[in-house]
Amino acid sequence: MTTTTSLDSAAGPLASSASADWVRQKAAEVFGKLDRDFRYGKGDAKRSSAEIRSWVDAGEPRTYDGFDDVMAGCPETGSASSFRNKKARFDHFGFLHLEHFASEPECEGMKTRMRELVEAWDPLESETFRTDAKQESAQGSSDYFLDSSNRTHFFTEVGARSEDTKELLVPRQEALNKVGHGIHVSDEVFRSYCLSDKMVELVKSLGWKNPEVPQSMYIFKQPRIGGEVTSHQDSTFLHTTPRQTCLGLWLALEPATLFNGCLWVRPFSHWEGLRRRFVRNEKHFAATSSAEKQQHPQMIFEDETPREEWGDAVSWEGGLPTATGKNGQADSGDYTAKINKSPEEVFNEECAALFQHNFVPVECAAGDLVVFPGTLDHLSLANRSQKSRHTFQLHLVEGPSAGVTWSASNWLQYPSGEKFLPLAVVG
Numbered sequence: 001m002t003t004t005t006s007l008d009s010a011a012g013p014l015a016s017s018a019s020a021d022w023v024r025q026k027a028a029e030v031f032g033k034l035d036r037d038f039r040y041g042k043g044d045a046k047r048s049s050a051e052i053r054s055w056v057d058a059g060e061p062r063t064y065d066g067f068d069d070v071m072a073g074c075p076e077t078g079s080a081s082s083f084r085n086k087k088a089r090f091d092h093f094g095f096l097h098l099e100h101f102a103s104e105p106e107c108e109g110m111k112t113r114m115r116e117l118v119e120a121w122d123p124l125e126s127e128t129f130r131t132d133a134k135q136e137s138a139q140g141s142s143d144y145f146l147d148s149s150n151r152t153h154f155f156t157e158v159g160a161r162s163e164d165t166k167e168l169l170v171p172r173q174e175a176l177n178k179v180g181h182g183i184h185v186s187d188e189v190f191r192s193y194c195l196s197d198k199m200v201e202l203v204k205s206l207g208w209k210n211p212e213v214p215q216s217m218y219i220f221k222q223p224r225i226g227g228e229v230t231s232h233q234d235s236t237f238l239h240t241t242p243r244q245t246c247l248g249l250w251l252a253l254e255p256a257t258l259f260n261g262c263l264w265v266r267p268f269s270h271w272e273g274l275r276r277r278f279v280r281n282e283k284h285f286a287a288t289s290s291a292e293k294q295q296h297p298q299m300i301f302e303d304e305t306p307r308e309e310w311g312d313a314v315s316w317e318g319g320l321p322t323a324t325g326k327n328g329q330a331d332s333g334d335y336t337a338k339i340n341k342s343p344e345e346v347f348n349e350e351c352a353a354l355f356q357h358n359f360v361p362v363e364c365a366a367g368d369l370v371v372f373p374g375t376l377d378h379l380s381l382a383n384r385s386q387k388s389r390h391t392f393q394l395h396l397v398e399g400p401s402a403g404v405t406w407s408a409s410n411w412l413q414y415p416s417g418e419k420f421l422p423l424a425v426v427g
Helices: 017-040 083-093 104-120 135-139 188-194 197-205 290-294 311-315 343-356
Strands: 049-054 060-065 096-098 152-156 176-181 211-219 229-232 247-252 263-265 276-280 299-303 360-362 369-373 378-380 391-398
Touching (some): 060 083, 083 369, 104 188, 188 211
Antiparallel strands (some): 096 369, 247 391
């Protein structure tokens, strides 16, 4: 007889202990090894101090004394609340998992407010959102996407609307992929969470000095149809100079599990550098006629660093890692061979491939927050369960007072004269 945890309820065809248990056991082993290696180094004695590079300060080293106390516990847990603990973990591993960051009333308040916004939404005033190979042509040719920078715009799932009439083919509460990208600007419920004292204190503790919030997103990850989000780095879309300063704040409003598409992160990948950027296409915006503009998409991807410097990630950027054999070629169980396989077989193969390429899952309860820098490689698998996976995500960057400039070629640009919402000026 198999059993499931509370996180696995309504997991549908994947609700087997065999599927969940081996993945969770493997994740625990990975986190345990990361913790042991870091706390002990190459010796048998616990280190009393360590030098850790500060990500937001472009790798400036910082020495942490009382190392055993600072790093106690596994790297994914957020149980310790000290400044030293948070920053040491964040800078070394590339992410934090902070349990119970938002209260149940806060989470329910945001979900209730979003239901109200969706009920008032006109489906004819929306676009389809995608992160697959068609992302550049879809978002790269849409005024609706560009105009969402400081507004509340609605983006449907692929297949949720008729291509001819744009009418919904599913209930409206189940039709949306996300709402963005200025909810924190236009709605008081989400703005209050963004500007809360605990948010300011967290960001300050991680080393941001003049944080501004250019973007927010409400992601639905709908039951059964919520698509995968392919491997990416947030700074691809939120670029700053002279260094990258994007900080992702990923709040689970509902349980995020293996079955409904929790985050998978690749520890230490935040030090690999930015692979590519999603930028405004000069050929489109410099065109002098409508016909000429139509020949060039508004947005395009450009490599930030040469592909030979991407390492293994060159094979999965903008996609998902596949399992490889000893010869480096894709095994027969890769993502291109899903036909005639059960959901459980596909799930097991996907997870095995992700582990092979050093990704680990971060399951969350409602109210948990995952925090990571903009160069961390991360993704999520499709939601094949009967449960949605609502999240509210903020992205902030350092502002001008910290010597940082928002890139003029970024897709997201506020109208002339409007500034990003300042989180706080901290010192």
